[in-house]
Amino acid sequence: MGFASKSPWVIHYDASSCNGCDIEVLAALCPGYDVERFGIINTGNPKHADIFLVTGSVNEQNKPVLQEIYNQMLEPKVVVACGCCACTGGVFHDCYNVIGGVDQAIPVDVYAPGCAVRPEAIIDAVVEGLGVLEQKAAALKENQKKGA
Amino acid sequence: MAHERSFQDISLDSLVSTAERLKREGWRCVQMLCVNTDNGVDLTYSFSKLNELANYQVRGVTQGTSVPSIQNLFLGIFPFENEAKDLFGVDIEGMVLDFAGKFYAVAEREPMTILTPEAKERKDKEAKKAAAAAAKAKQAAEGGSAPADDLEAKLAGMDPEKAAKVRAAMEAKARKEAASSAQSEDDIEAKLANMDPEKAAKVRAALEAKKAKEGNA
Amino acid sequence: MGQHTVIPFGPQHPVLPEPLHLDLVVDDEVVVEAIPQIGFIHRGLERLTQTRDYNQFIYIAERICGICAFGHSLGYAETIETLMGVEIPKRAEYLRVILHELSRVHSHLLWLGLAADAFGYESLFMHCWRLRERVLDVFEATTGGRVILSAVLVGGMVRDQDAATLNMMRETLDGIKDEYAQLCKAFLEDSSVRNRLVGVGTITTEEALDYSMVGPFARASNVNNDVRMLGKGGYADLSDFQPILETDGDCFARAKVRALEVLQSIDIINEMVDKIPDGPVFEEVKGAPVAGAQACNTLEQPRGECYYYALGNGTKYLERMRMRTPTSINLAGMAQALKGCDLADVNMIVLTIDPCISCTER
Numbered sequence: 001m002g003f004a005s006k007s008p009w010v011i012h013y014d015a016s017s018c019n020g021c022d023i024e025v026l027a028a029l030c031p032g033y034d035v036e037r038f039g040i041i042n043t044g045n046p047k048h049a050d051i052f053l054v055t056g057s058v059n060e061q062n063k064p065v066l067q068e069i070y071n072q073m074l075e076p077k078v079v080v081a082c083g084c085c086a087c088t089g090g091v092f093h094d095c096y097n098v099i100g101g102v103d104q105a106i107p108v109d110v111y112a113p114g115c116a117v118r119p120e121a122i123i124d125a126v127v128e129g130l131g132v133l134e135q136k137a138a139a140l141k142e143n144q145k146k147g148a
Numbered sequence: 149m150a151h152e153r154s155f156q157d158i159s160l161d162s163l164v165s166t167a168e169r170l171k172r173e174g175w176r177c178v179q180m181l182c183v184n185t186d187n188g189v190d191l192t193y194s195f196s197k198l199n200e201l202a203n204y205q206v207r208g209v210t211q212g213t214s215v216p217s218i219q220n221l222f223l224g225i226f227p228f229e230n231e232a233k234d235l236f237g238v239d240i241e242g243m244v245l246d247f248a249g250k251f252y253a254v255a256e257r258e259p260m261t262i263l264t265p266e267a268k269e270r271k272d273k274e275a276k277k278a279a280a281a282a283a284k285a286k287q288a289a290e291g292g293s294a295p296a297d298d299l300e301a302k303l304a305g306m307d308p309e310k311a312a313k314v315r316a317a318m319e320a321k322a323r324k325e326a327a328s329s330a331q332s333e334d335d336i337e338a339k340l341a342n343m344d345p346e347k348a349a350k351v352r353a354a355l356e357a358k359k360a361k362e363g364n365a
Numbered sequence: 366m367g368q369h370t371v372i373p374f375g376p377q378h379p380v381l382p383e384p385l386h387l388d389l390v391v392d393d394e395v396v397v398e399a400i401p402q403i404g405f406i407h408r409g410l411e412r413l414t415q416t417r418d419y420n421q422f423i424y425i426a427e428r429i430c431g432i433c434a435f436g437h438s439l440g441y442a443e444t445i446e447t448l449m450g451v452e453i454p455k456r457a458e459y460l461r462v463i464l465h466e467l468s469r470v471h472s473h474l475l476w477l478g479l480a481a482d483a484f485g486y487e488s489l490f491m492h493c494w495r496l497r498e499r500v501l502d503v504f505e506a507t508t509g510g511r512v513i514l515s516a517v518l519v520g521g522m523v524r525d526q527d528a529a530t531l532n533m534m535r536e537t538l539d540g541i542k543d544e545y546a547q548l549c550k551a552f553l554e555d556s557s558v559r560n561r562l563v564g565v566g567t568i569t570t571e572e573a574l575d576y577s578m579v580g581p582f583a584r585a586s587n588v589n590n591d592v593r594m595l596g597k598g599g600y601a602d603l604s605d606f607q608p609i610l611e612t613d614g615d616c617f618a619r620a621k622v623r624a625l626e627v628l629q630s631i632d633i634i635n636e637m638v639d640k641i642p643d644g645p646v647f648e649e650v651k652g653a654p655v656a657g658a659q660a661c662n663t664l665e666q667p668r669g670e671c672y673y674y675a676l677g678n679g680t681k682y683l684e685r686m687r688m689r690t691p692t693s694i695n696l697a698g699m700a701q702a703l704k705g706c707d708l709a710d711v712n713m714i715v716l717t718i719d720p721c722i723s724c725t726e727r
Contacts, residue, residue, distance in 0.1 A: 014383050016406035019723050020431020020512040022383065023475065027511075030478075031491050032498035060254070062384065062405045065376055091428055094416060096259040097252075097409040116431055116512040151595040153661055176577040176590070178663075179672050179689035194661065194672060194689075199595050203661060203674075224577035224697040227403075227725070228689070235409075245400070252404040252726070259409055267415035267682070274680060 007039030008130060011049035013069055015102060016092075017056025020116030021083035025053055028119035035123055046072035051129050053122070054102045057085040057092060063105045070106040076136035078129040080110045083117040090115060153201045160206050160215065163193070167218040170195050175202075177222035180229065182236040184261045189236050191215065209238060219244040227251070235260040369397060374711060376405050383722040385715070391708055399703035399711075401696050407726040411686060418681035419445055419654070420519055429688060430724040431512050432475065433666050435468040437688065437724075438517040440664040443597045444673040445519045448660035449650060457521035457646040458599040463534070463637045464507070464516060466630040470538075471500045472667035473623045473630075476719050477552065480620060483716045484561040489551055496541050496548070503537050506530065521647030531638045538631045549624050562617035566702040566714035569614055576698040580669020580691045581622040582718045583698075586614035593665040603636060619717040653681045666691060668719045690724035 014022050028035055029042050043049050046069045058066065070079070081102045084090030089100045102108050109132045112125035158166055178194035178201065188210035194203045209215060217240050219226050230251035232238040237258035263271065370391050376384030384405040390398040413425050427438035439461055446453060478493030501511045507526055508514040516523050526534075552558055568578070573586035583590055591608035593600045600606070609625045611618035654677025662673045669691030678684035699718045706714055 014406065014723075016408055017723065018428045018431045018434075019383065019721065020428070020434065023431060024512060027494065027498070027501075030498075031495035056406065057408070059405075059407065061252075061407070062376070065384070065405065091425060092408045092410060092413075094264075094413070095408045095410055096262075096412055097254050097407050115428075116510075118511065151592070151663060155659060155661075174574070176574060177694075178577070178670075179687075179694065181674055181685075181687040181689070183676055183685045192674065194674075196590075196663075201661065201663065222577055223575070224694045227693045227696055247402075250404075252407045254404075254407065254409070260412060264412070264415045270680065270682065274678075 007041070008050040008126070008133065009041050009043045009048050010051045010053050010126070011043055011046055011069065011073070012053045012055070013066060015054055015056035015062050015066055015086065016059055016098070017083065017085055018116075021055035021086070021114075024116050024119050025055060025082055025122060028122045033119040033123065035126070040126065046070075047074060049073055050077060050133060051126060052077060052079045053082050053126075054079065054086050054106075054108075055082045055117075057089045058099045058102060058105045059097045060099070063099070066102070066105045076133055076140055078109045078133045078136070079106055080112060080122075080125045080129050081108045082112045082122055082125070084113055084115045087111045087113055151199055151201050153203070155203045155205060158204045158206060160209065160213070163204075163206060164216050164218065166204055167193070167221050171221045173197070177218075177225050180225055180232065182232050182238060182260070184236060188213075189232075189238050189261075191232070191238070193218075211237065212239070214239040214241040216241055217243040234258075237261060368392070372708070383720065385720060385722050387703075387711070387715070389703075389708070389711060394708050396703050396706050396708060396711060399700045401700060403722060403726055405726075406723050410727050411688075414683040414686045416682075419683055420650075420681075422683065422686065423517065423519060424515065426686075426688070427513060427515065427517075429690070429727055430721050432472050432721060433468070433668065433671075433690075433724060434513050435464055435516065436664060436666040436671065438515070439465055439598075440662060440666075440671055440673045440688070441686070442517045442519050443664065444660055444662040444675045445654075446650070447597070447662055448654045448658055448675045448677055449652070451520065451648070451650050453521045454645045454648060455599075455642050456525070456644045459602075459637050459641040460522050460526060460646060461517065462599040463531075463634050463641075464504075464514070466633045466637075467500060467503065467534070469630045469667045470627050470634075471497055471504070473627045474500065476623055476667075476716075477548070477620070480713075480716055481552075483713050484558065486551075486558065489548070489558075492544075492548055496544060499537055499541055503534050506533065518647060520650040521645070523647070525646045531641070535635055535638050538634060542628075542631065545627065549628075552620055552624050558620075559617065561713065562620060563613075563615060565616045565710050566706055566717060567613070567615045568698060568702050570612075572701060573614070573698065576695075576701060578669075578695055578698040580666075580695065580719070581619055581626065582669065582695050584608060585611045585618035585622045587612045590670060591665055592663045592670045595663065597662065599637060602640065603633065606633075616713055616717045623719075653677065653679060654683065655679060668692060668721055668724070669695065688724075688727065690721065690727070692718070692721045693725040695720075696725070 012025050027033060052070060052073060081087050085092060086102045089098050092098050110125045110129045112121045114121050175195040175197040178196045181192045183190040188208040191206040191209060192203050215238055217229055219229060223244060226245040229240045229243055230247045233240050234252045234254065235258060372389045372391055374387040374389050376386045386402040388400040388402060389396050410425055414422060417425060423438050423441055426441035427434045429437045474493050474497040478490045481489035481493060504514060505511055507530055508516045568586045570587045573583045573588045579590055587610050589608050589610060594606055609622050609629060611622050656677060656679035658677040660675050664671050671691055672689040674687040675683055676685040695718050702714050703711060
């Protein structure tokens, strides 16, 4: 197990969510579900974060913000789309100002469905994301060896 | 004590004077909304005081007509005036906080004035239905009535291509029915002629009984 | 001095769960002006009335905002019921009030937690959210959802609640009262909280009226605009209702109004559970709104008065549905409250209006 997956730090951005998924992301971090006891800490700084939790769908105005945060995060990094809107656009898929799911703007590694997404589903998705993070870290190491 | 809600039409010219009067009388601004219609955009301004909720409506603001802003009186209204500009293309003049069409920064220009294909289809259908119903009412008033009226009214509501297909299909069906009923009677007679007379008599009796029964039913 | 700098604040900001962008014009450390900029989560769901009929649209309405989800489905249903001139069963009206007040408890606890987080009182934040989980458990037991409840239909409620469930609801609320009293003590008496909140971001009564502010934001400046008793539904049957008002108009007064409203809501729920009549909870609404018929409605949501407007066109699809949410009318007041504050207080003041951006932009 790599260092990052033992205590992954998460960053959360609300693309155009209805808040339902946002408060569930926070609820997962707070007493009741309390993933902080596993060392999963919410940070506001993209450069500190390993896992990017995105809620809500993408539109023209928030697409660059999303990409900016993603680009600022350092490798290895994992993106988790939380909720139906982040996965596909959900109930708002045919709104005029909705492009679609988060994968329309940045690559997504794990999809957590639900409207609103349940904290259990978020925790599951983050645990799955840790596997991806591990793989990415290993691949990165391999590349560095080759480069050296 | 329940809310007393009222709707009242005002002219565009009296908008500012109405707002000034309401401000003096201590009303607070609740909101402003737009409705896109065939004759331009309808604006509704709502104000509230104690248990009264009054809606003032300015009808049919067309493209190119500028609407005076009331932000200098009620600054709280600024999100809605900017929204009217962004989403409905209403030209609001003299805003204190003017985002110049960049409040929502939507991908589509004036999206609330555009009908989705589904809505357009439904609207056309409704219009045709209404026209057909009016025509029928007119015909009924004149005394003449055709049995196919109902169907015609329905067909009028459909899109023309589909209606033509339905019409063609119905005509074909009618032709086929007429041909087949004539043919089937001939067939039976030919079959009966080949049978032994006793059996044929029984079959004929049965057929007649069946016909009589059908007639009763 | 005299040199003005513009500092962008948001949309991604550690204190904001939601994307709100402010251009802060600062003179040294003091904010001279704040210009709000939104549009990051505008979806354009008002146009969805063209593709969803009035029964389907309630699911869109409650997804305007996940925190006030129940309030929006309730406000929408009441507006359509007014538009079509239907009365709903009394028991359904009571159940609606009970669940709406319960949403207020959950929303205010959420806000108190976020406020504590904003002034750096992490353990208070966690305790607020711990109590909130107990309220969410009640939601889950009664409707199956934690956040989006889907409990309201045009014409009544999706399902009835039996006496045992209503009792459980009351017992849960009684159970959290003691712990909540301790939280209140921390909020209202702790000197570190007072140091951060008293005298910060003051709004006078005149300003509150001038900017047409709504909700606890205005009630903290002694403006009574609680429309609970003015709207439709079971509120009219309450024996006594006095809106909670404060006179100071600062961040502390706003926190106090919300803290006390939680207790008020618990009292309302208890009274409603005692009084609830028997009977059906749903009556199917048939037909479609008449062409040109219009109705407006107001509802006191956790964040303040929400205005709904509906216009029919003779079909099952509405011609126009409009929701004016509390935060959108409070933006001007927020910009005013920010004038003259310290840069370090900006997040605190923004939070005390309880901004709900996804409501605002829809």
